[in-house]
Amino acid sequence: MLAIDRTTLAQFLVEEGLSGEAPALVGLILDVAQACKTIAKLIAMGQLAGIHGYNGDINVQGETQARLDLLSNEAFLRATERTGHASALASEEMEEIHRLTNGRARGPFLLVFDPLDGSSNIDTNGTVGSIFSIVPYSGQGREPETLDFLCSGRDQVVAGYALYGPATMFVLTVGKGVHGFTLDPLLGDFVLTHPHLRVAPVTAEFAINASNRRFWEPPIHAYVNELLAGATGPRGKDYNMRWIAALVADCHRILLRGGIYLYPRDTKTPVRPGRLRLLYEGAPIAMIMDQAGGRCITGTENVLDLTATELHQRVPLIFGSREEVDRVEALHQEHTLKAIETPLFQRRGLFRD
Numbered sequence: 001m002l003a004i005d006r007t008t009l010a011q012f013l014v015e016e017g018l019s020g021e022a023p024a025l026v027g028l029i030l031d032v033a034q035a036c037k038t039i040a041k042l043i044a045m046g047q048l049a050g051i052h053g054y055n056g057d058i059n060v061q062g063e064t065q066a067r068l069d070l071l072s073n074e075a076f077l078r079a080t081e082r083t084g085h086a087s088a089l090a091s092e093e094m095e096e097i098h099r100l101t102n103g104r105a106r107g108p109f110l111l112v113f114d115p116l117d118g119s120s121n122i123d124t125n126g127t128v129g130s131i132f133s134i135v136p137y138s139g140q141g142r143e144p145e146t147l148d149f150l151c152s153g154r155d156q157v158v159a160g161y162a163l164y165g166p167a168t169m170f171v172l173t174v175g176k177g178v179h180g181f182t183l184d185p186l187l188g189d190f191v192l193t194h195p196h197l198r199v200a201p202v203t204a205e206f207a208i209n210a211s212n213r214r215f216w217e218p219p220i221h222a223y224v225n226e227l228l229a230g231a232t233g234p235r236g237k238d239y240n241m242r243w244i245a246a247l248v249a250d251c252h253r254i255l256l257r258g259g260i261y262l263y264p265r266d267t268k269t270p271v272r273p274g275r276l277r278l279l280y281e282g283a284p285i286a287m288i289m290d291q292a293g294g295r296c297i298t299g300t301e302n303v304l305d306l307t308a309t310e311l312h313q314r315v316p317l318i319f320g321s322r323e324e325v326d327r328v329e330a331l332h333q334e335h336t337l338k339a340i341e342t343p344l345f346q347r348r349g350l351f352r353d
C-alpha cells in the first residue's frame with residue numbers, strides 16, 4: 001500500500017523527473033499545494049475563523065463573492081507572490097490578470113485557478129474545492145498580457161484540483177496519468193494514496209442539475225429521458241443520480257467510481273453558452289479526464305481543442321465515463337443532422353411543387 005511508503009507530493013514530482021527538467025514547474029505545483037493547505041485549514045476552522053457569509057462584493061461574472069472565495073484567492077496570491085515560478089495569475093475572483101514580479105525575473109509559467117469551487121456549499125459545511133491549470137509563458141522579456149492566457153486546452157502542462165471533503169485531497173496530472181494525494185494533517189504533507197486513477201468506461205450514475213430541465217436543448221432532453229426510463233428504456237439498465245453542486249466533488253466521484261457530469265448549454269441565460277468557465281474549470285477538468293481515460297466535451301467538441309477568446313469565457317461541460325459521453329455526443333450529432341436535413345427536405349418539397 002503506497003500510503004505506507006509515504007511518497008509525498010514533493011518526492012513524487014522529483015520521481016516524475018520534473019525537478020531536473022522544470023524546477024520552476026515543481027516549485028509552482030508546490031506553491032499551489034501550499035495555498036490549498038492554507039484553504040483546508042481555514043475550512044476546517046469553519047465559522048470559528050469567520051469564513052462563512054458574504055462581504056457584499058460582486059465578482060466579474062456578477063456573482064456575489066463569499067468571504068471564503070476572497071480568502072482562498074488571497075491564499076493563492078500569497079503562495080505564489082515571491083517565489084518566481086509564475087509570471088502572472090488569472091482567477092475566477094479577479095477581473096484582470098495579476099502580474100507577479102520577483103525582482104526583475106519573471107517565472108516561466110502562467111497559473112489559472114478557481115480558488116473556491118462550489119461556493120454555495122460553504123455555509124452548509126458541504127464539500128468544496130480549488131481547481132488550477134498551468135501553461136507555459138512564452139513572453140519572456142515583456143509584461144504578461146491577457147492574450148498570453150488565451151490558450152488551447154492542449155497547451156496545459158499541469159492540471160489539478162484540491163478537494164476539501166472529510167479528508168483533503170490533491171489530485172494532479174503532469175501529463176502522465178492522474179494521481180491523488182491525501183493531506184496527512186499530522187505531517188502537513190500530501191501523501192500519494194491514489195496512484196493512476198482511471199475513469200470506469202461504463203457507469204450507471206449521472207449528475208445534472210435537473211431544475212434547469214425546461215431550459216435544456218433537445219439532445220440533453222433525449223439523453224436524460226433515456227436514463228430515466230431505466231431498465232425498461234433503450235439503455236436497458238437503471239441509473240442513479242447524484243449532484244454535489246461542486247464541480248470538483250462531482251469530478252472526484254467520477255474519477256473514483258465512474259459516472260457522467262453534465263452542465264450543458266441551455267437557454268436559461270441566453271447570453272452565455274454554459275455555466276462553467278473554460279480556463280479554470282473546463283480545461284483543467286478536460287485534461288484530467290483525458291489523462292484518466294475519460295472524456296470531456298461541450299456536446300459537439302472536445303473541450304481540450306477549444307482556444308479561449310476571453311479570460312472568463314463560459315462553456316458547456318459534459319464529462320466522465322466514455323460510454324455515456326459518447327452517447328451524449330451521438331445524440332448531439334443526430335440532432336444536428338436532423339436540423340440540416342429538415343430544411344433540405346422542405347426545399348426539395350418546394351422544388352417538387
Ligand SMILES: O=P(O)(O)OC[C@H]1O[C@](O)(COP(=O)(O)O)[C@@H](O)[C@@H]1O
Nearest residue numbers: 114116117118119120209245246247
Ligand atoms: O448552482 P448549481 O446549478 O447547482 O451549479 C453548481 C455548479 O456551479 C459551480 O458551483 C460553479 O463554481 P463556483 O462555485 O466556483 O462559481 C460548480 O462547481 C457546480 O457544479
Ligand SMILES: [Mg+2]
Nearest residue numbers: 114116117118
Ligand atoms: Mg467553480
Ligand SMILES: [Mg+2]
Nearest residue numbers: 092114116117
Ligand atoms: Mg469559484
